[in-house]
Amino acid sequence: MHNLLRRIAWFFALAGGGVASLVALMVVASIAGRALWSAPIPGDVELTQFGIALTISLCLPWCQLHGANIIVDFFTQRLPQRATRALDGIGAILLALMCALLSLRTAAGAVAVSEAGETTMILGLPMGWNYLMLAPGLALTTLVALWQAQRLLRGQDASMGSIDGARP
Numbered sequence: 001m002h003n004l005l006r007r008i009a010w011f012f013a014l015a016g017g018g019v020a021s022l023v024a025l026m027v028v029a030s031i032a033g034r035a036l037w038s039a040p041i042p043g044d045v046e047l048t049q050f051g052i053a054l055t056i057s058l059c060l061p062w063c064q065l066h067g068a069n070i071i072v073d074f075f076t077q078r079l080p081q082r083a084t085r086a087l088d089g090i091g092a093i094l095l096a097l098m099c100a101l102l103s104l105r106t107a108a109g110a111v112a113v114s115e116a117g118e119t120t121m122i123l124g125l126p127m128g129w130n131y132l133m134l135a136p137g138l139a140l141t142t143l144v145a146l147w148q149a150q151r152l153l154r155g156q157d158a159s160m161g162s163i164d165g166a167r168p
Contacts, residue, residue: 005144009061012137016058023051043123050130057137064095064144082155089152096145103138106131 027048030041041047063069076084114128148158 001147005061005140005147006065008140009065009144012058012140013062016055016062016137019051019058020055023048023055026051043120043125046120046122046125050133053130054133054137057134060099060137061140061144064141064148085152085155088158089149092145092149092152092158096142096149099138099142099145103135103142106138107135110135 026041026044030044034040073084076087079087110128110131113131114126118127119125120127120130151158
């Protein structure tokens with residue numbers, strides 16, 4: 001299970017990085033168009049918002065796998081490793097519950113706005129697509145957090161090490 005989650009999270013993170021790169025190129029092109037020809041890319045703000053939201057959603061599983069989320073350990077740094085793992089396991093369960101709820105609600109939101117025919121203001125893109133694209137990253141984060149929780153609550157290590165140079 002570990003290798004499968006790792007490979008899928010790696011793919012999602014690469015896709016998220018690709019989306020962020022495309023957004024960056026679009027922003028540069030839009031700013032250049034605005035400065036040089038008074039013609040920015042129409043809907044650049046809409047596309048940037050959707051692209052960055054998708055990037056975050058796609059990169060969350062990889063971040064969770066490597067323990068790269070913010071951890072406030074001021075009160076727990078002197079606890080025994082067993083207690084710290086138990087608390088981390090509970091935290092992973094809470095994260096899994098939150099991401100599962102967010103994934104379900106974004107999917108439900110996609111259906112609702114699609115049925116209502118809601119579109120973006122400038123480009124007229126269907127809003128349902130934007131909601132729906134967030135659900136897979138959140139769902140994978142749920143699975144990663146559940147995998148980590150079961151390992152941590154059994155007293156096992158659930159970290160994947162540093163994110164620097166990490167490959168699947």
